Amino acid sequence: MRYAADLHLHSRHSSAVSPDMTLEKIALQARRKGIDVIGTADCLQPQWLEELSAKLVEREPGWFSLRKEIDDGLVESLPPSLRKPLRFVFCTEVHCAPVGSGRLGGIHHLIYFPSPSHAARLAEKLKRYGDLSEGRPAVNLTSRQLFEMALEIEGCHFAPAHVMNPYFSSLGSEEEHHRLDELFGDLQPHLLAVETGLTSIPTMCRRISSLDTHALFSNSDAHSLENIGREFTILETKPGYEPMIAAIADKSTPRELYKFPLSLTRYFLNWCGHCKEAFDDTSCPRCRQKLITGSRDWLGVIADLSEPAGKPEHFTTLLPLITLLAKAFGLTVKSAKVKSYWERMLQHLGSERYILTMADEDELRRLCLPHIAEAILDQRIVGLRSATVTSKATSPLDEQLTF
Ligand SMILES: [Zn+2]
Ligand SMILES: [Zn+2]
Numbered sequence: 001m002r003y004a005a006d007l008h009l010h011s012r013h014s015s016a017v018s019p020d021m022t023l024e025k026i027a028l029q030a031r032r033k034g035i036d037v038i039g040t041a042d043c044l045q046p047q048w049l050e051e052l053s054a055k056l057v058e059r060e061p062g063w064f065s066l067r068k069e070i071d072d073g074l075v076e077s078l079p080p081s082l083r084k085p086l087r088f089v090f091c092t093e094v095h096c097a098p099v100g101s102g103r104l105g106g107i108h109h110l111i112y113f114p115s116p117s118h119a120a121r122l123a124e125k126l127k128r129y130g131d132l133s134e135g136r137p138a139v140n141l142t143s144r145q146l147f148e149m150a151l152e153i154e155g156c157h158f159a160p161a162h163v164m165n166p167y168f169s170s171l172g173s174e175e176e177h178h179r180l181d182e183l184f185g186d187l188q189p190h191l192l193a194v195e196t197g198l199t200s201i202p203t204m205c206r207r208i209s210s211l212d213t214h215a216l217f218s219n220s221d222a223h224s225l226e227n228i229g230r231e232f233t234i235l236e237t238k239p240g241y242e243p244m245i246a247a248i249a250d251k252s253t254p255r256e257l258y259k260f261p262l263s264l265t266r267y268f269l270n271w272c273g274h275c276k277e278a279f280d281d282t283s284c285p286r287c288r289q290k291l292i293t294g295s296r297d298w299l300g301v302i303a304d305l306s307e308p309a310g311k312p313e314h315f316t317t318l319l320p321l322i323t324l325l326a327k328a329f330g331l332t333v334k335s336a337k338v339k340s341y342w343e344r345m346l347q348h349l350g351s352e353r354y355i356l357t358m359a360d361e362d363e364l365r366r367l368c369l370p371h372i373a374e375a376i377l378d379q380r381i382v383g384l385r386s387a388t389v390t391s392k393a394t395s396p397l398d399e400q401l402t403f
Pocket of ligand 2: 272273274275276284285286287288289
């Protein structure tokens with residue numbers, strides 16, 4: 001089966017996450033976005049793990065769905081076009097912050113589990129090293145120590161998160177240098193894959209030879225419902241956790257990454273923490289503060305290849321439908337008109353992913369305002385072209401979308 005997987009997000013139990021990130025609302029929103037397999041997030045958090053264990057049932061080995069009595073009620077509230085099966089995978093993000101890491105130090109990693117009992121086993125081991133009541137727990141362990149503990153539990157898999165972020169990433173930043181081989185030593189070959197994060201695209205990752213042997217995957221890292229599915233990975237496997245894991249890990253398995261426009265992410269250019277704005281400069285033109293080095297310039301420091309090696313994974317850039325509509329109407333994403341148009345499109349056409357990537361031209365032209373249909377079709381052409389963008393160019397999406 002061919003499916004869209006979003007395997008990194010957060011529940012309401014993680015700090016700085018919307019209280020709307022409940023299991024039921026995540027299940028509804030994933031369907032609206034066209035995600036078929038979604039991470040549970042935060043599954044080491046005791047109350048959340050208890051809730052997940054009570055409400056989810058295993059449908060295929062390692063793939064779970066909401067109990068029928070809960071899911072039926074939810075699905076009924078959706079238009080028929082969105083009533084699709086949805087599977088959950090147990091996963092979490094853990095912040096390795098050994099003593100001395102500093103406030104913005106440490107590294108985030110993703111861990112996947114074939115069942116809630118596997119998650120409970122890791123939680124049991126980790127509770128001595130950190131406060132698990134935080135959904136994304138910080139543990140007093142090095143990356144290697146955490147990885148080793150996860151590997152001791154058969155069926156668990158481990159992947160560095162958002163590899164090129166200026167904070168909490170395995171490739172480090174100007175402030176805190178790291179390398180994968182230093183972090184993991186002889187365990188490095190056992191990594192599941194490397195998450196691109198919002199700040200990097202395959203053509204960037206493939207200029208770093210130490211990532212050569214690892215496959216790439218993309219996820220939303222959503223902290224709110226709106227952001228679910230802003231990035232995802234398309235895979236084609238038999239249903240179930242093991243076939244999915246095997247496909248993610250094997251670099252030669254075809255996959256397609258769908259990515260949020262790089263140029264619109266906070267940490268691609270250099271970021272002023274004071275003015276909350278990105279600039280193509282080293283110090284802020286407004287307040288003169290030194291900017292946080294974004295992934296584009298950081299890549300210039302750490303890349304050891306001038307061109308991407310091999311054939312980088314195929315990816316497509318997608319502006320979320322609501323943002324595309326807001327631009328087309330000249331309004332903000334919070335506008336009532338934009339929201340109601342978005343809802344009507346989902347009702348008549350299907351999920352956001354279907355609308356943006358699959359609905360055919362006739363259908364779009366028949367059901368949408370002409371300039372909306374045009375914007376969606378345009379994005380497909382531009383999105384494909386962006387696959388050839390090199391690290392020095394910003395995504396062309398923003399500039400070339402015509403409405
Ligand atoms: Zn993170
Ligand atoms: Zn500034």
